[in-house]
Amino acid sequence: MSTNVTAPTGAALPAPRISLATVDAVMLDLDGTLVDTLGDFALALGHTLAELELPAMPADEIALRVGKGSEHLLQSVLLWACSRAGHVDAAARAQALYARAHLRYQHHYGIVNGSRATLYPGVQQGLAGLRRRGLRLVCLTNKPRVHALALLAAKGLQASFEAVFGGDSFARKKPDPLPLLETCAWLGTLPGRTLMVGDSRNDAQAARAAGCPVVLLGYGYNHGRPVREVPADGYLDSLTQLLGP
Ligand SMILES: O=C(O)COP(=O)(O)O
Numbered sequence: 105m106s107t108n109v110t111a112p113t114g115a116a117l118p119a120p121r122i123s124l125a126t127v128d129a130v131m132l133d134l135d136g137t138l139v140d141t142l143g144d145f146a147l148a149l150g151h152t153l154a155e156l157e158l159p160a161m162p163a164d165e166i167a168l169r170v171g172k173g174s175e176h177l178l179q180s181v182l183l184w185a186c187s188r189a190g191h192v193d194a195a196a197r198a199q200a201l202y203a204r205a206h207l208r209y210q211h212h213y214g215i216v217n218g219s220r221a222t223l224y225p226g227v228q229q230g231l232a233g234l235r236r237r238g239l240r241l242v243c244l245t246n247k248p249r250v251h252a253l254a255l256l257a258a259k260g261l262q263a264s265f266e267a268v269f270g271g272d273s274f275a276r277k278k279p280d281p282l283p284l285l286e287t288c289a290w291l292g293t294l295p296g297r298t299l300m301v302g303d304s305r306n307d308a309q310a311a312r313a314a315g316c317p318v319v320l321l322g323y324g325y326n327h328g329r330p331v332r333e334v335p336a337d338g339y340l341d342s343l344t345q346l347l348g349p
């Protein structure tokens with residue numbers, strides 16, 4: 105893949121030119137890449153915390169914790185909320201609440217899924233353009249697969265993908281390279297010719313370790329850090345930039 109590799113610093117870097125000529129397939133992350141799901145996370149977590157009589161977490165705090173799967177998100181939110189509530193041993197309290205909280209959170213998320221989430225600009229055009237070029241597309245997210253499938257269907261994106269893999273589809277999640285390597289094996293493509301498109305350090309670390317090229321969108325949830333800090337093969341403001349001028 106030929107790209108003008110941009111330096112991982114600075115805010116006003118030129119948009120990268122990405123050539124898709126040496127790519128056979130594209131793996132696309134979901135949250136923060138295709139869909140802005142922060143509203144859904146805030147609503148489902150709000151219901152869960154209220155049931156547990158814990159304080160609600162502001163959306164900007166939730167955004168820092170998205171991207172490593174729902175278990176990580178919930179553990180981190182519970183710890184924060186138990187500390188906020190003044191529990192002496194917040195870690196022990198959060199651990200004690202986890203099993204019940206997880207059941208309630210998955211229940212609430214299933215109900216609110218897609219209701220507040222919005223597609224990022226350029227996603228539909230970007231996906232259609234990639235498909236027109238004959239590229240095979242797979243959605244590869246850390247979100248539980250059942251929620252990913254429902255969200256993609258709700259947003260009219262399901263038909264864009266040959267397959268959807270979630271955080272529970274493989275033995276390990278991103279940033280481990282395993283989900284990317286398993287996806288390449290499923291596609292029958294070489295990792296070096298299978299592009300990862302994501303929004304966070306998780307996606308880039310996983311791609312680097314798997315030997316896949318990777319580009320990152322700047323509007324997502326990179327744990328509150330500028331995405332250009334993360335070494336990658338390019339940075340995008342919109343999926344349509346992948347298609348070139
Ligand atoms: O953390 C999640 O649940 C999903 O994150 P991802 O779609 O960015 O992999």
Ligand SMILES: [Mg+2]
Binds near residue numbers: 134135136137302
């Ligand atoms: Mg993401």
